[in-house]
């Protein structure tokens with residue numbers, strides 16, 4: 001296998017993960033740009049007004065564990081992640097342009113009051129479920145600091161569109177923020193390199209960085225191989241890893257690249273879903289599966305977290321691929337990470 005990983009550094013691994021055929025993204029780009037085509041052409045989309053950043057159910061969120069994003073909006077219609085972002089879909093359907101980022105307001109007084117009203121049993125709060133905190137690391141840090149001051153673990157979910165400075169990473173590590181980074185076999189070379197580069201830098205600063213593989217079974221063998229190699233890299237480098245199985249609307253153009261025979265449909269949404277493929281390797285649960293009292297991992301290195309501790313983090317079951325396939329008909333709602341809900 002690793003004959004191509006000559007020096008065992010990130011660049012060699014990225015070359016190994018991307019064999020020559022993986023450099024062709026024309027099919028993916030075509031389907032992604034088709035996904036929200038009508039909105040890319042629409043002339044009458046509105047720009048939303050900024051909102052105050054709130055936390056938990058008192059702040060109008062469906063879960064105690066989430067906060068308002070730093071921005072309304074994220075990527076333009078033609079380049080929404082995997083052509084399959086729920087936050088984008090909802091925004092466009094409500095008549096707003098998801099491609100225009102509107103900065104929300106961090107009113108510290110309001111935010112701290114919300115934090116005080118969240119049950120003390122809620123140990124963590126997550127930001128980055130309808131946009132990406134990397135658009136503004138400084139503000140993300142200000143918010144994370146307030147969460148930490150409330151005695152809770154701040155979790156950020158990002159695709160690292162902007163790379164933070166070394167100093168900023170150290171500041172996040174000092175307040176023990178957990179940063180989860182979505183990676184996928186759909187990632188282009190530079191994107192994947194940047195995301196893993198961030199993971200290594202953050203871990204070197206003492207921070208907990210967790211790549212979350214957005215997984216599925218692809219029709220193209222090379223995408224499945226690339227996905228396997230990403231998992232191989234995570235395991236080889238002793239990185240903490242999580243997995244979120246991608247859900248697809250059957251009308252999503254990108255679903256043409258997915259092996260739908262290996263998927264089943266979810267009862268509530270009728271989306272296609274294939275369950276967890278890498279349950280042996282990617283042992284960290286997605287955030288919606290964590291127990292509310294979760295306060296963070298034991299160690300930034302996978303092997304230094306006790307098996308018993310890892311098992312205790314699975315507050316809710318998430319079906320494995322085998323369980324999904326064994327369930328011949330529609331599935332009841334599986335637990336799905338907010339980042340995939342925005343698919344996110």
Ligand code: SF4
Pocket residue numbers: 074075080081085086087088129130131132159342343344
């Ligand atoms: S999936 Fe996340 S990063 Fe991608 S467009 Fe949606 S909100 Fe932005």
